[in-house]
Structures are given as C-alpha cells and as structure tokens.
Amino acid sequence: MTTDAASRTIARRERASAAASVADRGPARERPRFTSRRWFRIVGGALIPLALLAAWQVVSTSGAVPVSQLPSPEMVWLAAVDLAERGLLGLYVAISTQRVFIGFAFGALFGLLAGAVVGLSRLGDVLLSPTLGAVRAVPSLAWVPLLILWFGIGEDSKVILISIGAFFPVYTIVASSLRHVDTRLLEAGRAFGLRGATLFATVQLPAVVPSVIAALRLALAQAWLFLVAAELIASSMGLGFLLSDSGNSGRIDRIFLAIILLAVLGKLSDALVGLLERWAVRRSA
Amino acid sequence: MTTAPAAPATAAPAAPVALRGVGRAFTAPDGGTRDVLRGVDLDVEAGEIVAILGPSGCGKSTLLRIVAGLDHPTSGGVAIDEAPVRPYDVRCAVGFQEPRLLPWRSIEKNVALGLPRGTARRDGRAQVARLLELVGLAEFAGHRPHEVSGGMAQRASLARALARNPEVLLLDEPFGALDALTRLKMQDLLLDVHAAEPTTVLLVTHDVDEALQLADRIVLLGSDGDAPGAGIRQTVVVPGHRPRDRGSAELAELRGRLLDGLGIDRHGAARGIQATTTIPHYPY
Ligand SMILES: Nc1ncnc2c1ncn2[C@@H]1O[C@H](COP(=O)(O)OP(=O)(O)OP(=O)(O)O)[C@@H](O)[C@H]1O
Numbered sequence: 073m074t075t076d077a078a079s080r081t082i083a084r085r086e087r088a089s090a091a092a093s094v095a096d097r098g099p100a101r102e103r104p105r106f107t108s109r110r111w112f113r114i115v116g117g118a119l120i121p122l123a124l125l126a127a128w129q130v131v132s133t134s135g136a137v138p139v140s141q142l143p144s145p146e147m148v149w150l151a152a153v154d155l156a157e158r159g160l161l162g163l164y165v166a167i168s169t170q171r172v173f174i175g176f177a178f179g180a181l182f183g184l185l186a187g188a189v190v191g192l193s194r195l196g197d198v199l200l201s202p203t204l205g206a207v208r209a210v211p212s213l214a215w216v217p218l219l220i221l222w223f224g225i226g227e228d229s230k231v232i233l234i235s236i237g238a239f240f241p242v243y244t245i246v247a248s249s250l251r252h253v254d255t256r257l258l259e260a261g262r263a264f265g266l267r268g269a270t271l272f273a274t275v276q277l278p279a280v281v282p283s284v285i286a287a288l289r290l291a292l293a294q295a296w297l298f299l300v301a302a303e304l305i306a307s308s309m310g311l312g313f314l315l316s317d318s319g320n321s322g323r324i325d326r327i328f329l330a331i332i333l334l335a336v337l338g339k340l341s342d343a344l345v346g347l348l349e350r351w352a353v354r355r356s357a
Numbered sequence: 358m359t360t361a362p363a364a365p366a367t368a369a370p371a372a373p374v375a376l377r378g379v380g381r382a383f384t385a386p387d388g389g390t391r392d393v394l395r396g397v398d399l400d401v402e403a404g405e406i407v408a409i410l411g412p413s414g415c416g417k418s419t420l421l422r423i424v425a426g427l428d429h430p431t432s433g434g435v436a437i438d439e440a441p442v443r444p445y446d447v448r449c450a451v452g453f454q455e456p457r458l459l460p461w462r463s464i465e466k467n468v469a470l471g472l473p474r475g476t477a478r479r480d481g482r483a484q485v486a487r488l489l490e491l492v493g494l495a496e497f498a499g500h501r502p503h504e505v506s507g508g509m510a511q512r513a514s515l516a517r518a519l520a521r522n523p524e525v526l527l528l529d530e531p532f533g534a535l536d537a538l539t540r541l542k543m544q545d546l547l548l549d550v551h552a553a554e555p556t557t558v559l560l561v562t563h564d565v566d567e568a569l570q571l572a573d574r575i576v577l578l579g580s581d582g583d584a585p586g587a588g589i590r591q592t593v594v595v596p597g598h599r600p601r602d603r604g605s606a607e608l609a610e611l612r613g614r615l616l617d618g619l620g621i622d623r624h625g626a627a628r629g630i631q632a633t634t635t636i637p638h639y640p641y
C-alpha cells in the first residue's frame with residue numbers, strides 16, 4: 073500500500089516536473105500561461121472600456137459634439153442617481169432582469185427537452201422537426217401582436233416572447249449536436265453494454281455539454297434582445313421602457329444610461345453561464 | 358492492499374463460435390450492392406485463438422463486427438454457444454481497430470467502462486488497476502486520452518476489452534499502432550491473460566508473425582480471382598504450443614506459405630534465389 077502510494081506520488085511529481093521543464097523551455101508554452109493569469113484577464117478586459125470612457129469624457133467636454141447628441145459621462149451618472157433616488161432605477165433593472173430570467177428559464181428548458189427528443193429519437197425527429205422548423209422560420213417579433221391580443225400587455229406576453237427567443241437557439245443546437253455525436257463512440261458504448269439512460273449519461277450528454285453551454289449563452293443574449301423588443305413595444309416599466317420613454321422625451325442621458333445598463337447586465341448574466349461552464353468542465357474532468 | 362486477484366470478478370467460461378455461410382453486402386453509392394464477405398464458414402472452439410489475416414479492405418473488421426453483433430450479415434448467421442448473436446451481444450468484448458476512448462474520461466474510467474455490469478465498485482477498481490499495470494499504463498491512469506500517445510490509447514482500449522472478461526474476445530488489430538518492442542510485450546501479455554482465463558479469441562492482424570505467435574489457427578481471408586466478396590482462402594493450424602519460439606524453422610516455413618497466400622513476394626525461392634541463409638558467418 074505504502075510503496076504503491078509512494079510510487080504513485082513519485083510518478084505524479086515526475087510528471088509535474090516534466091510539465092514544468094517543458095514550460096520553462098518553450099516560449100510558446102510560457103506566453104499563454106502569462107495571459108491566463110486572473111489579474112491579467114481582468115485588467116486586459118477593462119482596458120478598452122476605460123479607454124472608451126476616457127475618450128467619451130474628452131470628446132464631450134471639448135464641445136466638439138453638442139450635449140444633445142452626446143451627453144457627458146457625468147450627465148449620465150446624474151441621470152442614474154436621479155432615477156435611483158426616485159426608486160425607478162432599481163425597479164427597472166429588477167423587472168427587466170426578472171423577465172429575462174423567467175423567459176430564459178422556460179425557453180431553455182423547453183429547448184433542451186425538444187432538442188433532446190428530436191436529437192435522440194428518430195420518431196421525434198420525424199414528428200417534431202418540420203413543425204418546429206416552420207415555427208422557427210417565423211420572425212419572432214411577428215408573434216408580438218398575437219401575444220398582446222391573447223395575453224394582454226402584462227408580464228405573460230413579455231415572458232412568453234422572451235421564451236420563444238431563448239427556445240430556438242437551444243433547441244436547434246442541442247438537437248443537431250446530439251444527432252452528430254460520434255457514431256463510433258456510440259457504438260463502442262453500446263458494445264460495452266450501455267443502453268438508453270446510461271448511454272445518454274455516459275456518451276451523449278458529455279459529448280454535447282460544450283455545445284449546450286454555447287447554446288445557453290446564445291439563448292441568454294436572445295433573451296435580452298427580446299426583452300428590449302417586448303418592452304419597447306408595450307410596457308410601463310423596465311429598461312426597454314426607459315429607452316422608448318427617453319427617446320420620446322429626448323432624454324439622451326437616460327438613453328445612454330439604459331444602453332450601458334443593458335451591456336452590464338448582459339455581461340453579468342453571461343458570466344453566470346460562464347460559471348456553469350467551468351463547473352461542467354470540472355465535473356466531466 | 359490485498360493481493361491482486363488473478364481471476365476477475367466474474368469469470369465467464371469461454372464459448373464456441375460458429376459462423377455459417379456468413380455474407381455481407383453493402384449498398385454502393387450508385388444504389389447497387391457490393392459483396393464484401395461471401396459464404397464464410399468457421400468454427401472456433403471454446404478457448405481457441407484464431408487469427409484472421411487478409412489484405413486491407415477485405416472485410417476483416419466487418420467479419421468481427423458481425424460476430425460482435427455490431428453489424429448484421431446479409432446472409433448466413435453467427436452463433437455463440439449455439440445461441441444466435443444478438444445486436445450488441447453482451448457475451449463479446451470488442452477491441453476496436455481505433456481506440457475509441459471517451460475523450461472526456463480518464464484512461465482509468467475508460468477502462469472501467471469495460472467492466473461487466475454489476476461489478477462491485479472495489480473489485481472493479483482493483484481489476485482496472487491490475488489491467489492498467491499489465492498494459493503499462495498505471496502511471497497514466499488519470500490522463501485523458503488526448504494526453505497519451507496513440508499506442509498508449511490502443512493499449513487502454515485493449516485493457517478495456519480485457520476488463521470485460523468476455524466469453525468471446527474480438528480484437529481488431531490490437532497492436533497495430535505499437536512499436537515492435539511494445540508489440541512483442543503486448544503479445545506476451547495477451548498470451549498470459551489467455552493462459553489465466555482461456556477465453557475464445559478472434560484476432561484480426563496484418564502481421565503474419567504475430568498470427569503465428571499467438572494463434573492456434575490462422576484464417577486467411579481474401580477473394581478468389583474475380584468473384585466479388587472475400588471468403589476463407591486458407592486455414593492453417595499452427596503447430597506446437599504457446600509460447601512459441603519466434604525463430605523456429607517450422608514457423609518460418611508456414612510464414613512463407615502465408616505470405617504467398619497474401620500475395621506477398623518473399624524475395625527468395627520465388628525469384629530463384631537460394632532460400633538458405635545468405636548472411637555470412639562471423640568474422641565477416
Ligand atoms: N458501413 C459500411 N458501408 C459501406 N461499405 C462498408 C461499410 N463498412 C465497410 N465497408 C466496406 O467493406 C469493405 C471491408 O471493410 P473492412 O473495414 O471490414 O476492411 P478490413 O479488412 O478491416 O480492412 P483494414 O485491414 O484496412 O482494416 C471495405 O471495402 C469497405 O469499404
């Protein structure tokens with residue numbers, strides 16, 4: 073037992089030192105290690121936004137562009153403070169985020185289910201994919217008048233529209249990646265006695281995890297897109313409403329504010345999917 | 358640690374395999390059919406090692422896949438222990454021509470995939486560790502398939518097939534990607550495993566020497582003349598008992614006959630060159 077463990081430790085150490093010496097020697101190996109440092113990624117990613125902010129400040133204070141076209145960063149900040157003091161900023165952000173997440177959750181869930189049925193079963197493919205393909209061909213905004221007629225201008229119609237937006241990327245990608253799982257691996261799995269659920273859990277699911285994550289990313293972006301569409305058309309709250317309302321009243325500072333908030337919220341929610349991705353990658357390791 | 362068990366968790370007895378008039382035709386791109394195998398009759402005794410030799414593309418893998426129930430014959434049938442082969446027959450274990458390891462699993466977990474269903478977790482772990490030790494991959498148990506070499510992946514694939522301890526072991530060029538030395542080691546390993554648990558083995562190989570070293574019988578697959586579809590051209594019973602002397606004159610003669618059967622010029626008698634050794638005696 074002890075010698076066994078010891079030899080294993082030695083082997084591991086040897087491997088580690090071999091890896092280290094490769095990294096020492098090869099400059100090609102060294103560079104990605106440097107760029108993958110955490111602080112480097114954060115600073116590197118913040119460089120361009122900070123530069124843009126600085127340029128924005130310079131241009132708006134120089135007076136080259138009138139403030140009715142380009143408000144200064146300070147004006148946008150003050151607009152944010154003003155809205156926050158009246159309790160609207162938090163409300164708008166909260167309601168928009170809630171709509172996105174509920175719509176995304178339903179859309180992604182049904183997308184996963186439909187994608188799994190179509191991707192895994194020949195019968196499901198035959199029965200479902202023509203219909204879903206036809207529904208997918210309808211530009212999703214075309215549903216808006218119908219949804220409003222059926223569900224009114226309340227939450228339901230917005231959440232459903234967002235679900236539709238999130239559904240199709242997930243459904244399409246999951247179905248096609250399940251259909252394209254390496255048949256030789258599937259055959260090997262079956263040859264070693266895997267069937268049905270165990271085959272799915274052992275071969276198909278791990279094979280499609282990366283594309284499922286990519287699909288979720290895409291679906292989340294779609295969800296924000298459809299949120300703004302839904303709120304622009306008919307709503308009394310939310311970031312899309314802030315956009316259309318400010319557009320009507322000419323409050324360009326608030327338009328900037330809404331756009332920046334959408335960028336930040338979109339990026340944050342995308343980072344959540346990134347966490348999920350890291351977890352999934354570690355699980356399958 | 359308890360001493361590694363020589364016998365695995367579930368010892369399945371070896372089973373005889375009977376191929377009766379097995380034929381396989383594939384549909385060609387132009388819509389017609391193309392015969393690949395035609396009328397293959399073969400009886401493999403329980404515990405026997407039969408090597409299948411034949412030129413590339415003659416249908417060796419196809420034959421093996423039919424025995425494993427991964428493919429179905431268009432005519433004839435295969436029975437293991439008198440019972441017809443079912444799709445993905447659980448009595449067989451296959452070592453594929455390519456390693457076919459799951460890329461997201463470690464080598465260890467890939468080998469564990471071969472364990473028979475219902476193996477107790479601890480027994481399974483011990484068995485996998487033993488097999489990895491045997492194929493020389495103990496140090497790489499935690500590596501992913503893409504982190505090991507092609508030959509190592511192939512050894513892992515062999516270990517996975519051995520882990521099943523099947524009634525019939527089907528190996529498709531299991532040593533194809535190995536260097537000469539590792540290849541000899543793995544041949545000896547296979548013989549050791551077979552001696553410990555005599556299962557029925559069907560082994561596809563390109564290597565005449567390997568076939569002579571490992572097999573009880575060698576089956577030469579190929580098409581005769583212009584008729585499409587390969588059948589058994591020649592069956593050779595290899596004399597003597599394993600392990601055989603790799604340099605024996607008797608095997609050398611058989612080797613020549615098999616090479617002839619494969620249509621390979623042996624650069625000797627066939628060209629009228631004296632078959633006796635031409636290497637001068639020391640000192641040169
Ligand atoms: N699924 C398939 N569809 C159509 N043709 C196939 C299929 N599988 C095999 N074949 C054909 O059957 C023939 C034999 O293939 P097989 O893989 O059995 O050859 P092999 O003897 O194993 O060759 P190698 O030694 O190169 O591995 C080939 O001509 C191949 O094109």
Ligand SMILES: [Mg+2]
Nearest residue numbers: 417418454529
């Ligand atoms: Mg082959």
